[in-house]
Amino acid sequence: MPDLVLRRARIADDMLPVDIAVTGGRITEIGPELPDVAPEEIDCAGRVVIPGLVESHVHLDKALLDRERANPDGTLAGAIAVTAELKREFTVESVRDRARRVLDLAIGNGTTVIRAHPDVDPIVGLRGVDALLELREEYRGRIDLQIVAFPQEGILRAPGTLELLRESLRRGADVAGGCAYNEADVAACRRHVDLVFDVAAEFGVPVDIHADFADDATDPRFAMADYIAAVTERTGMSGRVALGHMTSLAGLDPVRRADTLARLAAAGVAVVSLPATDMHLGGRADTVNVRRGVAPVRELWAAGVTTAYSSNNIRNAFTPYGNADLLDIGLFLAQTGHLSGAADLNRVLAMATTEAARIVGLAPDYGIRPGVPADLVVLSTRRVADVLLDRPDRAYVLKAGRIVARTTTVRQLHHVPRVDGPPTVEARRAVAHPCG
Ligand SMILES: [Zn+2]
Known part of the structure; x- marks a missing residue:
């Protein structure tokens, strides 16, 4: 049983999203809808995953x-x-x-x-x-x-x-x-x-x-x-x-x-x-x-x-x-x-x-393929070719299969004094924070 599976990860624009299984810090299997259940799973939901x-x-x-x-x-x-x-x-x-x-x-x-x-x-x-x-x-x-x-x-x-x-x-x-x-x-x-x-x-x-x-x-x-x-x-x-x-x-x-x-x-x-x-x-x-x-x-x-x-x-x-x-x-x-x-x-x-x-x-120990360390980044965008244009949130950063950073979106209320309308404007802000 793998330690972690990333589900529905977009690793190339010309192929369907895949699952990525990680065991002992390394990628062990890549394929569509892997049957193994892992204690930890990340649903990428079609988001792009790139190597670290x-x-x-x-x-x-x-x-x-x-x-x-x-x-x-x-x-x-x-x-x-x-x-x-x-x-x-x-x-x-x-x-x-x-x-x-x-x-x-x-x-x-x-x-x-x-x-x-x-x-x-x-x-x-x-x-x-x-x-x-x-x-x-x-x-x-x-x-x-x-x-x-x-x-x-x-x-x-x-x-x-x-x-x-x-x-x-x-x-x-x-x-x-x-x-x-x-x-x-x-x-x-x-x-x-x-x-x-x-x-x-x-x-x-x-x-x-x-x-x-x-x-x-x-x-x-x-x-x-x-x-x-x-x-x-x-x-x-x-x-x-x-x-x-x-x-x-x-x-x-x-x-x-x-x-x-x-x-x-x-x-x-x-x-x-x-x-x-x-x-x-x-x-x-x-x-x-x-x-x-x-x-x-x-x-x-x-x-x-x-x-x-x-x-x-x-x-x-x-x-x-x-x-x-x-x-x-x-x-x-x-x-x-x-x-x-x-x-x-x-x-x-x-x-x-x-x-x-x-x-x-x-080079021999890098990339998204079986056998290499699971240094992976889940990006909040759905097309690899858009990564540099979007500069998306780094939703998850994995080092050797362990989550070392996450980005969460928080709601912020900015108080804008106005005499004739609602007093607040709501914005969303992404916050990246290292973990572990
Ligand atoms: Zn220099």
């Missing part, structure tokens, strides 16, 4: 700093400078408290896996990594947390960082991070990339680098994609390298861009678009035809590059927006990338589900 959302790139340690100090000029340099000042004051406790608030938001919004990039440098030391290592245990069973040791200040420019990266991985970080653009010149950027791959090889972990983050490709420090693709092939790291941002691709002429995209695809290097940050920081010097500065998603798809999107930052100097809601970011990406219609929107949704799962190394 995967936030493949987010900075939990720097989240929710916008009220402490804003970015003075809205540029990338301004954001790095403001955050460098603020992080001098970080403690393990302060990072943990802010990160916890974001994790709770993310769980309520249907995210079941997060890859986080805490800064690792002589300013903040390992306080961000240590805080997230604690949270990885605290939240086990509600959300999976991967930790990328991220050298935001550079490696060569910030002596001591290389040893801190190694120590992060010794303590249990999962991924070697990089910030290739934040070095003095192209030779140093390449050396930075080499060092990140060396550390990854030493500890047997994947690589995740902030790369190609500019409005155009005129400053070669911001255009490392070709080099990283070559290093990936040389080191046999195909399928284990992700690049965040990749905005300068959009500034290349189409022939060169197609060449770079083909190199990324052949090398098995994935791309994570971060549109909320990139739209906010990009195009700041433009006075006419302000650039969008977002990775060319449709061309990445056509080239066969594994491509996800993610939040990157939640309310800080880099991105003063966000609720850790991947459906919000997905709609924003669709709007900025000229993506519309059922085929495009389903593919954008896949960027935060199956594609992102592949990037964080979960």
